[in-house]
Amino acid sequence: MDVLELARWQFGITTVYHFLMVPLTIGLSVLVAGMQTAWVRTGEQRYYKMTKFWGKLLLVNFAMGVVTGIVQEFQFGMNWNAYSRFVGDVFGAPLAMEGLVAFFVESTFLGLWIFGWDRLPKKVHLACAWAFSLATIASAYFILAANSWMQHPVGVTFTDGKPTLNSIWAVLTNNTALAAIPHTIAGAFSVAAAFLVGIGAWHLWRKRKSDDEHRAVWRSSIRLGGWTGIVAFAVLAITGDFQGKLMFEQQPMKMASAEALCHTEQPASFSIIAVGDVASSNCEDVKTFNVPALLSFLAHSDFTTEVKGVEDLVTEYQARYGTNYPDDPQLGELAGQPVDYVPNLPVTYWGFRIMIGFGAISAGTGLLALWLTRKNRIPDTKWFPRLALLSIATPFIGNSAGWIFTEMGRQPFVVVPNPSGVDGVWMFTARAVSRLTAGEVWTSLIALTSLYAVLGVVEVFLMRKYVRGGIEGVIPPKQTDDSEGKDELAFAY
Amino acid sequence: MSLETIWFGIIVAFWLGYLFLEGFDFGVGMLLPILGRDNTERRVMINTIGPVWDGNEVWVIVAAGAMFAAFPGWYASLFSATYLPLLVVLLALIGRGVAFEYRGKVDSERWRRNWDRVIMIGSWVAPLGVGLILTTTVLGLPLDAQGNRIGGAFEAVRWDTLLGALAVAGFALVHGAAFLALKTAGELRERARTFAIRALPVALLPLAVLLVVVQWREGALWTLVAFVVAVFAAAIAWTRLVADRDGQAFAALGVTIAASMVTLFGALYPDVLPSTLDPANSLTVAGTASSPYTLQVITWVAAFGAPAVLVYQGWTYWVFRKRISAAHIPPVHTP
Numbered sequence A: 001m002d003v004l005e006l007a008r009w010q011f012g013i014t015t016v017y018h019f020l021m022v023p024l025t026i027g028l029s030v031l032v033a034g035m036q037t038a039w040v041r042t043g044e045q046r047y048y049k050m051t052k053f054w055g056k057l058l059l060v061n062f063a064m065g066v067v068t069g070i071v072q073e074f075q076f077g078m079n080w081n082a083y084s085r086f087v088g089d090v091f092g093a094p095l096a097m098e099g100l101v102a103f104f105v106e107s108t109f110l111g112l113w114i115f116g117w118d119r120l121p122k123k124v125h126l127a128c129a130w131a132f133s134l135a136t137i138a139s140a141y142f143i144l145a146a147n148s149w150m151q152h153p154v155g156v157t158f159t160d161g162k163p164t165l166n167s168i169w170a171v172l173t174n175n176t177a178l179a180a181i182p183h184t185i186a187g188a189f190s191v192a193a194a195f196l197v198g199i200g201a202w203h204l205w206r207k208r209k210s211d212d213e214h215r216a217v218w219r220s221s222i223r224l225g226g227w228t229g230i231v232a233f234a235v236l237a238i239t240g241d242f243q244g245k246l247m248f249e250q251q252p253m254k255m256a257s258a259e260a261l262c263h264t265e266q267p268a269s270f271s272i273i274a275v276g277d278v279a280s281s282n283c284e285d286v287k288t289f290n291v292p293a294l295l296s297f298l299a300h301s302d303f304t305t306e307v308k309g310v311e312d313l314v315t316e317y318q319a320r321y322g323t324n325y326p327d328d329p330q331l332g333e334l335a336g337q338p339v340d341y342v343p344n345l346p347v348t349y350w351g352f353r354i355m356i357g358f359g360a361i362s363a364g365t366g367l368l369a370l371w372l373t374r375k376n377r378i379p380d381t382k383w384f385p386r387l388a389l390l391s392i393a394t395p396f397i398g399n400s401a402g403w404i405f406t407e408m409g410r411q412p413f414v415v416v417p418n419p420s421g422v423d424g425v426w427m428f429t430a431r432a433v434s435r436l437t438a439g440e441v442w443t444s445l446i447a448l449t450s451l452y453a454v455l456g457v458v459e460v461f462l463m464r465k466y467v468r469g470g471i472e473g474v475i476p477p478k479q480t481d482d483s484e485g486k487d488e489l490a491f492a493y
Numbered sequence B: 001m002s003l004e005t006i007w008f009g010i011i012v013a014f015w016l017g018y019l020f021l022e023g024f025d026f027g028v029g030m031l032l033p034i035l036g037r038d039n040t041e042r043r044v045m046i047n048t049i050g051p052v053w054d055g056n057e058v059w060v061i062v063a064a065g066a067m068f069a070a071f072p073g074w075y076a077s078l079f080s081a082t083y084l085p086l087l088v089v090l091l092a093l094i095g096r097g098v099a100f101e102y103r104g105k106v107d108s109e110r111w112r113r114n115w116d117r118v119i120m121i122g123s124w125v126a127p128l129g130v131g132l133i134l135t136t137t138v139l140g141l142p143l144d145a146q147g148n149r150i151g152g153a154f155e156a157v158r159w160d161t162l163l164g165a166l167a168v169a170g171f172a173l174v175h176g177a178a179f180l181a182l183k184t185a186g187e188l189r190e191r192a193r194t195f196a197i198r199a200l201p202v203a204l205l206p207l208a209v210l211l212v213v214v215q216w217r218e219g220a221l222w223t224l225v226a227f228v229v230a231v232f233a234a235a236i237a238w239t240r241l242v243a244d245r246d247g248q249a250f251a252a253l254g255v256t257i258a259a260s261m262v263t264l265f266g267a268l269y270p271d272v273l274p275s276t277l278d279p280a281n282s283l284t285v286a287g288t289a290s291s292p293y294t295l296q297v298i299t300w301v302a303a304f305g306a307p308a309v310l311v312y313q314g315w316t317y318w319v320f321r322k323r324i325s326a327a328h329i330p331p332v333h334t335p
Helices: A003-042 A045-079 A081-115 A122-151 A168-172 A175-206 A213-250 A252-259 A294-300 A310-321 A329-334 A345-372 A383-390 A393-408 A438-469 B003-035 B039-049 B053-070 B072-081 B083-105 B109-139 B159-183 B187-203 B205-218 B221-242 B246-268 B292-319
Strands: A156-159 A162-165 A270-275 A287-291 A413-415 B271-273
Touching (some): A003 A045, A045 A081, A045 B053, A081 A162, A081 A168, A122 A168, A162 B292, A213 A252, A252 A310, A345 A393, B003 B039, B003 B159, B039 B083, B039 B109, B039 B187, B053 B292, B072 B083, B072 B109, B072 B271, B109 B159, B159 B246, B187 B205, B187 B221, B205 B246, B221 B246
Antiparallel strands (some): A156 A162
C-alpha cells in the first residue's frame, strides 16, 4: 500500500475508534448530570446511586475518548500536511475554539467533579457536572462545524489557490453543520440510551425477586434510557431527512452512491435492500427492492423530483473537474491518471442502510423496555435482558456506519466541491497527503492500531467488571461535615 | 506589533503553559518508582496530580490547535517532519492517560505494577519527545521549498535536538519533585525535597547547555538577558528548596522554564522552522500565518477564552490546595 492508502486507513481506523468513545461520553455525561440533579432536588438515594454507578462507567470511557482524541488533532499535521496548509485558514479556527472554550472546560470540570465529592458544596459540585456535560456538546459542535466545512465549503473567498476565511459566522452556521450537529448529538444519546436500557434490564432481571432500592435504581435507569432512546431516534429521523435534502443539493454524487443509483430517475425510487453486487458497472446485475418515488421525496420533498444517477454525474464531474488528475508531483503516482469520481459503492450503499437499520433497532428496544416496565411492572423473562444487552451494540454500529458513509461518500475529494459551496474550493484526497515514507505511516498505523486493540480489550474488561459490580459498593454521601475524623479523600485514584 | 507576532507569542505561551503544568505531572510520573516506596505512597503521589493532570494536558491540544489556526504552514511542516518522534509522544500520552484512570480500578498487585510501569515510561518518554520536537522547530531541519522534510524519518534526531529532549525531561523531573515537596506531607515530602535538591544541578544542566547553544547560534542581547534570568531563577529555586520553602522553589522553577522559552523562541523569531538546507526555504511567522481576518477571529476567542481558563484552572488548584499524606488515602475500593 502507498502512503495515501495507508494514511486513509489510519484516519478511518482512528476516527471510528475515537467515535466509539465520544458518543457514550456525550450522552452519558448529560444523563448523569440529570441524575445528580434529581438527587440534589429530591434527596432520594436511588438517584444518588444511579449517579455514582453510571458516573463510574462514564469515567472508564472518558479516559479513552480523550487520549484517542489527541491523535485525531495531530494526525492532520502528520499525515495530511498538504490538506492542513490548504485549509488551515478556515479549518484551524473551529479546532482552536474547541480546545479553548470547550475542551478546557470539559477536562477541568471533570477533574473537579470526580475529586470534588464531599469537598465542594452540593450545588457547586452539581454545576461542575453540568459544565462538563454541556462542554462535551460544545466540543462536538466545533468539531462538526470543521468537518461540515469539508462537506460544504462556505464563508471563504478563493485567492491564490487557497480558501481564505471571510466569515467565521458562515462557517459556524453552515447549514450542513446545523443539520449534522443535532443528528450526531442524537446519535450520541441513542448510544447512552441503549447502554442504560441494556445494563439496567440485566440488573433488574437479576434483582427481580428482591424488593428493595436495587429495583428502583434499575427501573429508573431503564425508563430514562427508553425515553431518551425514543426521543433521540425521532431527532435522528428528522435531522437525517433534512441532511438528505442538503446532500441532494450539495453532494449529488454522495446521494446517488447512498442508493447505488446508476441511472438518473424521475421519479426516483428508494431502495430498501439490494441483492447482487452494487458496485457492478452494469447496473442491471443488481436487484433492489424499491419503494417507488420515495427517494424523490427524501431528496426534495415531492414525489416527482429527478434524482441524478452515478453515470450522469460522472460525466458532469469530468466536465467540471477534469478527466485526469493534474500533473502535480504532490499527487505521486496518481499524477496525470484518470480520476474515479465514484465513491466505493458497496460501502456507501450498505453504510447508509446499516446506519438507519441499526439506529432503529435500539429505539425499538427502548420502546419495548418502556412497555414492559409500565405501571411499576418488573419483567421476569430472560429474553428481554438478553435482547437489551445485545442491542447496546446497535447504535455504536449505526454511528460508525453513518460516519463511514459520510466520509467515504465524499471521495475522491477531501474538501468537496459543490453547487452551493464556494466555487473553486475543493481538494483531491490524493493531493492532501503528506510526503512521507511508507515506512513511517506503516509504523504509526501498526503502533496505533495494536495499542487501540489492547486498550479496547482493557476497557471492555473494566466496563464488564464495573457493570457486574452494580450498586452494591456505592458508599453513601457524608451526611455532615465532620471536621474530626481522618479527612480522607472522598475519591482517590 | 502585528497580529502575527502577537500570535507567535501566544503560541509560545501555550507551549510554556504546557511545559509548566504538565511538566510537573510528568515529573510525578517519572518519580513514581523512585520516591514511592509502597502502594500507598504511590497513590499519594498520583493523587497530588489526580484532579489536574487532565486539564494540564489540554494545553498541548490548544497549543497545537492554535498553531493550526494561526500558522497552518508551521503546524503542517513541523508535525509531518517530526513524524516518528511525535508518534512516540502520542503513544506515551495515550498509555499514561489511560494508566492514571485504570490503575486503581482492579485490586491486584500485578495490575497496579503494570500500570505504574506505563505511567513511569510514558512520563519519561513524552517530555523527551516534546523536548526533541520543540528543539527541532527552533534549530531547524532540511526543508525543501514546499516546507517538506528532505531526507529520512530520523532527520530530526541529532545531538542538539537530543539535548533538547534531555532539557525538557530534566526540567520535568526537578519540577515534579518540587511539586511533590509542595503537595505532600511527612516522610514522602522530605524525600521529594532532598531528591529535588540533589537532582537540580544535574537535571537542569542539559537545559543550560541547550540555551547556550541556541544563544550562541541565533541569540540577541535580549535573549541573553532571558538566559541569565533562567539561570538565576534556577539558582534561587535551589536555595529555596534548601531553605524549606517549597512554594517559592516551585515558582522559581516556573520562572526558569518561562525565561528559557523566551530565549529559545526569541532566538527563533521571526522564523518558526528554519531550513538547514537553504535559508530561503525557512518557514517564517509572516510566511505561514493565516489571513488577518482569521487571526482577528481567534484573537477574540483567545482574549475571552484564555483568561477564563486561567481563572477556573486556578480555582481547581485552590479547591485541592491541601497537602496530601498517607492518612488521607482511603482503602482500595473496587466493586
